[in-house]
Amino acid sequence: MHLVEMNNVNRQYGSGRTLFEALHPTDFVLDRGEFIGLTGPSGSGKTTFLTILGLLQSPTQGQILVNGQDVTKMSDSEKTDLRFNKFGFVLQASNLIPFLTVNEQFKLVNKFSHSRRKKINPKELLDILDLKDVADKYPNNLSGGERQRAAIARALYNNPDIILADEPTASLDSKRAEQVVELLAQIAHNSQKAVIMITHDTRLLSATDHVYEMRDGYLRQQD
Amino acid sequence: MDESVGGIMFLAIKEILHNKTRYLLVVFTVFLISYLVFFLTSLAVGLARENRTAVDQWQAKSAVISSYSNKSLTVSTIPKEKYQSYTDDKNIAELGQMTVVSQLKDSDKKINTNIFGVDWNSFISPKLIEGRLPKNNKEVVIDNSLENDSFKMNSRVKINGSSNYFKVVGITKNNSFFAVPVIFTNMDVFRTLKYGSDKVENISGLVVKNNQKIKKAGLTQISIKDLINHIPGYNAQVLVFSFMIVAMIIITFLIISIFMYIITIQKISLYGVMRAQGIRTGRIVESLFYQIFILTILGSVLALVLIAATQLFLPKTVPFYSNWLAYGVLTLAIVVMALMGGLISIRRVVKIDPLSAIEGE
Numbered sequence: 001m002h003l004v005e006m007n008n009v010n011r012q013y014g015s016g017r018t019l020f021e022a023l024h025p026t027d028f029v030l031d032r033g034e035f036i037g038l039t040g041p042s043g044s045g046k047t048t049f050l051t052i053l054g055l056l057q058s059p060t061q062g063q064i065l066v067n068g069q070d071v072t073k074m075s076d077s078e079k080t081d082l083r084f085n086k087f088g089f090v091l092q093a094s095n096l097i098p099f100l101t102v103n104e105q106f107k108l109v110n111k112f113s114h115s116r117r118k119k120i121n122p123k124e125l126l127d128i129l130d131l132k133d134v135a136d137k138y139p140n141n142l143s144g145g146e147r148q149r150a151a152i153a154r155a156l157y158n159n160p161d162i163i164l165a166d167e168p169t170a171s172l173d174s175k176r177a178e179q180v181v182e183l184l185a186q187i188a189h190n191s192q193k194a195v196i197m198i199t200h201d202t203r204l205l206s207a208t209d210h211v212y213e214m215r216d217g218y219l220r221q222q223d
Numbered sequence: 224m225d226e227s228v229g230g231i232m233f234l235a236i237k238e239i240l241h242n243k244t245r246y247l248l249v250v251f252t253v254f255l256i257s258y259l260v261f262f263l264t265s266l267a268v269g270l271a272r273e274n275r276t277a278v279d280q281w282q283a284k285s286a287v288i289s290s291y292s293n294k295s296l297t298v299s300t301i302p303k304e305k306y307q308s309y310t311d312d313k314n315i316a317e318l319g320q321m322t323v324v325s326q327l328k329d330s331d332k333k334i335n336t337n338i339f340g341v342d343w344n345s346f347i348s349p350k351l352i353e354g355r356l357p358k359n360n361k362e363v364v365i366d367n368s369l370e371n372d373s374f375k376m377n378s379r380v381k382i383n384g385s386s387n388y389f390k391v392v393g394i395t396k397n398n399s400f401f402a403v404p405v406i407f408t409n410m411d412v413f414r415t416l417k418y419g420s421d422k423v424e425n426i427s428g429l430v431v432k433n434n435q436k437i438k439k440a441g442l443t444q445i446s447i448k449d450l451i452n453h454i455p456g457y458n459a460q461v462l463v464f465s466f467m468i469v470a471m472i473i474i475t476f477l478i479i480s481i482f483m484y485i486i487t488i489q490k491i492s493l494y495g496v497m498r499a500q501g502i503r504t505g506r507i508v509e510s511l512f513y514q515i516f517i518l519t520i521l522g523s524v525l526a527l528v529l530i531a532a533t534q535l536f537l538p539k540t541v542p543f544y545s546n547w548l549a550y551g552v553l554t555l556a557i558v559v560m561a562l563m564g565g566l567i568s569i570r571r572v573v574k575i576d577p578l579s580a581i582e583g584e
């Protein structure tokens with residue numbers, strides 16, 4: 001059984017004359033231990049693909065299975081719970097809660113978490129991502145790079161099975177960017193998670209297992 | 224289960240603390256409205272009480288007045304042949320009532336007062352806090368609210384321009400009738416003042432302490448409640464105040480709904496982030512209501528504190544009567560209204576798309 005399986009999934013925006021297919025019918029599978037890179041020009045549909053896979057929006061047509069369960073048949077709150085337990089997002093825009101410090105972002109996860117699933121040690125996480133000194137700061141007092149790393153820490157903290165990262169290294173210097181990619185690779189390989197990372201930086205793709213390219217709404221595997 | 228409640232409280236309180244000015248404005252508004260509601264209520268109760276404290280003192284069940292008087296004690300007159308068969312009953316007391324103008328000796332100030340003519344041995348005889356009951360036709364008992372007009376023990380008082388003075392020998396309290404303090408006299412004095420002579424043995428009404436029924440041509444028995452409701456202006460006053468208080472509580476509902484709606488709209492991308500992270504809509508709604516609850520409780524508690532202070536510093540002449548049970552009920556009404564105000568925002572929260580998280584700040 002695949003971790004995620006997409007069958008004939010597409011996404012259209014608008015209707016009538018303005019109808020526009022941002023994602024053409026796509027088949028895709030994601031397995032544990034995989035680190036996938038996704039590139040493509042701006043506006044080609046990468047974020048659309050990633051948010052459909054992450055249950056942030058529904059496809060126009062097609063079927064999505066997570067752990068063999070048909071997600072398209074689930075209620076909104078079932079999808080929300082699945083998102084909380086299985087997915088970690090690092091989004092293009094900051095996905096931190098503005099009135100919580102970095103530490104408190106973790107605390108919130110603890111408070112809403114029902115499962116006995118093991119959390120990642122927050123100290124270790126802050127250490128790896130070099131966030132120790134800013135752990136008690138609010139998101140709008142962090143630099144762009146710190147905010148990005150905090151968002152990564154938040155996504156990893158709940159120990160999700162699937163990590164979806166939309167340009168996680170966009171505001172990092174090249175050394176930090178490499179470290180973050182290295183960390184994502186380790187997570188995928190050592191703890192049997194799946195990671196999808198969108199990036200424009202082709203140098204970072206060497207750490208991934210497979211590279212996909214998006215062009216005008218068509219997804220193609222490159223290697 | 225407990226843990227998510229903790230999470231909701233955590234979210235709600237952290238957000239309030241992070242946006243202090245915004246939420247202080249809400250607290251301040253609730254505080255102002257609650258204070259006004261409490262103040263109006265205290266005035267309403269105080270004024271209502273001033274209309275009726277003298278009647279409440281009787282602790283009676285009913286009153287008997289002349290049928291033509293349309294339930295109004297002030298215009299009722301009962302001649303001797305109609306009431307004399309009841310004079311021996313200890314549970315029935317004769318009462319003479321009239322409105323007069325009183326004036327202290329050596330003062331030009333004229334003060335509206337009531338005269339209650341009573342038998343000093345009856346159950347409607349005033350309870351004294353100072354002095355003694357009158358012994359002759361030259362002595363009276365006054366309500367202590369007249370002390371605000373410099374009346375005191377041994378004062379000499381002219382009533383309705385009488386040529387002779389009456390001496391204050393006793394003081395009672397909580398005795399006012401349609402917001403005018405009462406001077407107690409014996410029946411002879413009352414009759415002389417009202418009918419010109421103590422030979423005219425009329426009274427205004429009978430006060431009945433127990434449940435007995437009295438039927439006689441020309442007389443009407445009414446409950447004490449009915450008697451109070453027919454005090455001139457009493458009903459209109461109570462109605463106006465009730466209307467204002469209800470209006471204020473409805474305004475709470477409107478203001479909280481508008482405030483919370485605006486705040487909710489401003490938070491849509493934040494809610495999107497929460498939804499993307501997998502926090503359920505229900506949790507977000509609960510947090511919103513928890514916030515409304517905290518903010519309104521805070522606002523009304525502050526208002527209660529200020530009301531308590533107001534009570535201490537307000538001049539005695541203002542008919543302000545604090546009733547903490549009423550404040551409790553009103554606080555509850557305000558909180559309920561505020562929570563209902565939050566209902567309007569629910570529709571917005573439920574519609575929030577987790578995708579709005581990626582649209583950014």
Ligand SMILES: Nc1ncnc2c1ncn2[C@@H]1O[C@H](COP(=O)(O)OP(=O)(O)OP(=O)(O)O)[C@@H](O)[C@H]1O
Nearest residue numbers: 013014022040041042043044045046047048049214
């Ligand atoms: N809500 C929407 N309504 C209409 N069109 C949309 C919507 N969201 C995205 N699109 C369109 O779909 C296409 C794909 O957008 P998407 O965000 O997936 O691109 P992307 O590959 O992530 O680009 P970038 O690298 O710039 O982030 C774009 O042409 C975009 O304008």
Ligand SMILES: [Mg+2]
Nearest residue numbers: 046047092166
């Ligand atoms: Mg994108």
